[in-house]
Amino acid sequence: MTFVKAEVPADEQHVAMELGLLFDEIRRVLVSEEWDGLRPSHLRVMGYVPPNGISITELAVHVGMTKQGCGQFVSQLVDTGHLVVEPDPDDGRVRLVRRTPAGDSATRALALRMAQVERGWAARVGERRYRTFRRVLEEIAAGDS
Amino acid sequence: MTFVKAEVPADEQHVAMELGLLFDEIRRVLVSEEWDGLRPSHLRVMGYVPPNGISITELAVHVGMTKQGCGQFVSQLVDTGHLVVEPDPDDGRVRLVRRTPAGDSATRALALRMAQVERGWAARVGERRYRTFRRVLEEIAAGDS
C-alpha cells in the first residue's frame, strides 16, 4: 500500500488531516476493545459529568451538543447503569445527572487508557518533545472559542 | 458560562478531549462559511484525489472509509462539478477519479484556510512553539498504523 501522504501534494496537506489521523487512532483503539458495551460517544458524554452532578442542558453545553441529543445518551447510560438521574431539590424542572460507581470506573479506565496511548506517541517522538506537544495542545484548546 | 475544563477533574482529563476541541474549531470554521455548497466531508474526500487521478477503491483506502461510502461522495462531487470520472484505459472495471478546476480551486482554498487557522493558533502559543507542535503532530500521525 502506498503511503497516504505521498498521494497529496505538499501544498494541499493541512493540519486537519493530521489531527484526523490521531483522532482516528484513538477511535480504533476504543472500538477494538471491550468498554462495558459503551461506544466512544458514550464515554465522551460521561466524561463531562462532574462529581457534584449536572443538569442535562448544562451537560449538553459542555459536551458540545444539543440537549435533545444529550438526553438520549443520558437515557442510554442510565439503562446501562453508568449514570443515575435524580430530581434537583432546588428546581423541579431539572433532572440532576450523576455517575454511578460503574460510571466512575469506566471514566477512570478511559483516562488511564488514553494515558497509555500517549505513552505510545511519546515513544515515537521522544518524551521531551511529546511533553511540549501536549502542553501546546492544551493551550490551543484552552483558547478555543 | 462555566469553563468546560473546570468541570472535569484533572485526573479524568485526557488527550482525546483536547484533540476534539481543535477538531471542532476547524469544523465550526468550515460550516460557518460558504464552500461551494460542500460540507467538510466533501472537502476531506476531495483532498485525497491526486493530480494523476485515482480509482474509487484506492481513494477509499486513503480517506479511510469503505468504497461504497467513497463512491457516494464521488457521485455527489461529480454532480457539483468538483470531480470528473473517466474510464481507465488499462482496466475496464476502474473509474478514474480526477479533480476539475473547480475541485482544484476548492482544495487549494481549503489548504489556505487551514493555514490561516494555524496562524491563529500560532498567535495563541507563539510561532516557535507552534512549529514544534506541528512537527511533532506530523511525526505522530506518520507513525499511525
Added chain:
DNA sequence: TATTGTTATACTCTATAACTATA
C-alpha cells in the same frame, strides 16, 4: 414568559451485504 427536558422527525456519515461487470 422563560427554561428544563421530552418526543418526533430528518439528515449526515458510515458500515455490511448482495449484486454487476470486468479481469
Added chain:
DNA sequence: TATAGTTATAGAGTATAACAATA
C-alpha cells in the same frame, strides 16, 4: 475466481421543531 464499483439497507450521531412541565 478475484477485483472494481454499484445498489440496498441499517445503524450511529446529531440537528430542528413542537410540546409538556415547572419556574
